Amino acid sequence: MVKTLFHQTLADNANLKTDPQAHTSPPPSINGLADDGVNIGYEALDCHLNHPIQDKLALRWISKNDQITDFSYRELSQQTSRFADLLSRLGLSRGSRVFSLSGRRPELYIAAIGTLKAGCVFTPLFSAFGPDPIRSRMEIGSANLIITTRSLYRKKLKNWWRELPHLKAVLLIDGNPDDEPGCYDYTTLMANSAPERTCELTQAEDMALLHFTSGTTGKPKGVIHVHEAVKHHIRSAYYALDLKPDDIYWCTADPGWVTGTTYGIIAPLCLGVTMIVDEAEFDAERWYQILQDQMVTVWYTAPTAIRMLMKNGDILPKQFDLSHLRFMASVGEPLNPEAVEWSERVLGMPFHDNWWQTETGGILIANVPSLPIKPGSMGKPLPGIVAGIVNPDSNGVPQIETQPMTVGELAIQPGWPSMFRGYLNKPEKYQSCFTEEWYLSGDLAMKDEDGYFWFVGRKDDLIKSSGHLIGPFEVESVLMEHPAVSEAGVIGVPDPVAGQIVKAFVALKPDFFADEELQQALLGLTRKRLGAAVAPKEIVFRQNLPKTRSGKIMRRLLKARELGLPEGDISTLESDEK
Secondary structure (H helix, E strand, O other): OHHHHHHHHHHHHOOOOOOOOOOOOOOOOOOOOHHHOOOHHHHHOHHHOOOHHHHOEEEEEEOOOOOEEEEEHHHHHHHHHHHHHHHHHOOOOOOOEEEEEOOOOHHHHHHHHHHHHOOOEEEEEOOOOOHHHHHHHHHHOOOOEEEEOHHHHHHHOOOOHHHOOOOOEEEEOOOOOOOOOOEEEHHHHHHOOOOOOOOOOOOOOOEEEEEEEOOOOOOOEEEEEEHHHHHHHHHHHHHHOOOOOOOEEEEOOOOOOHHHHHHHHHHHHHOOOEEEEEOOOOOHHHHHHHHHHOOOOEEEEOHHHHHHHHHOOOOHHHHOOOOOOOEEEEOOOOOOHHHHHHHHHHOOOOEEEEEOOOOOOOOOEEOOOOOOOOOOOOEEEOOOOOEEEEEEOOOOOEEEOOOOOOOEEEEEOOOOOOOOOEEOOOHHHHHOOEOOOOEEEEEEEEEOOOOOEEEEEEOOOOEEEOOEEEOHHHHHHHHHOOOOEEEEEEEEEEEOOOEEEEEEEEEEOOOOOOOHHHHHHHHHHHHHHHOOOOOOOEEEEOOOOOEEOOOOEOHHHHHHHHHOOOOOOOOOEOOOOO
């Protein structure tokens, strides 16, 4: 049902008119391959060959110590072709799963596009993950190869990677001095690979990207995207980010997340812009320096980073020439109105918020440059996107809300090209996201009388911290491994910088005592296993945790009590100590 509906709505969407205020011409279309083939890697690089753009700067990489490495479109095409050939030499064939675990290094960007050109599936992992999240995702995704650095390999992979049945090789960006079997030196293999390898003839519905998103229970879910998604990558970047070929563009998102892949690699290359990539972590002065020195025109960042810039004050940015900037956008979590007003006052223009999910594969709702911003709003649906607020009727069937500013679930009519095609090995879960007319996002929102959408919150318990989605179950599972812990419940609590931080409530087994030493041991365990980005920032000991009669810990109740909210229906509550 969903597949049929997808293709029907896609045909309908193709006939929708675009907003005449946004652009004077329609967005660029894909070039395509023979026999109706579509390949994201081809659209990003190879289609630019034998055109003047081939000698244009495609990627400028700034290292932590400020060394600059430049790649033209032609050079990047050759390097990604070498990587595609390298995969073949290692025995990987079309459809093989290639995982990356690295910070912002050129090799990662080359691997991403090279994997797609080879007809393989690319899966990025966040380099701050601990061994457990990395392993679970590689197991679920049946990883065939992972590209990483020596340091990350030794810390997070070395002791267990050979236990994965599908993993054929580990590719080390900075060499294999220990001569470990199954580990290969990236530089050596690249030097011996062909720079002119022909892009694989993939089809529109062939799997291209596998992104992982956490759930409130169970293991992470693998979100499937296909090569046809590139159509929406291009279209959404054109409308929501206003990207044009002469732009110098900086997306600060880590490539380990979907934003860093879709809008930090694929879309800008498809549109022929120059990308800036900074290896270093956030530093306010460094960021302003890059905006100035690299003459950035379009900047895409996250609310957490914006709040950190605000925290550094209004004086610092005035020391830099930011006059080249013409458009700024934000994504990852709702952007508070104060941030929009601050940026307009201090930086001379507002940040434009937008909305999308791992499942949508691209921006669907945005504050586009042609329309007035309503600070705090997600904006309006992009051309070709039909969105609405729905609530169940008496029979549980979602019905569209017609009354402005009524809270309900944000729903999208299926059919946009980057709509996910499934959760890996979870067809029932995938089908549960759809009705006959709608994709149900799981986000609560409102729509005002002018057609702007306003984010309210998640229907489930996911925690969004610094733009990262964190599943409570993953954190609780690690806490439960400690011999002192009998129960654990994890929630997100508001934080002025990160949006939310992870807070854990722990009940101990008999004969164990709650003290600072145990608290530090639990914090250390979670940081080691999960990484600092996922581990709780605070642990509180409780004698008991609120549970249903079936034994399920009520995170909703934990959060309500923590934030002083109404407790709601507690008829299923077993017993607990507040």
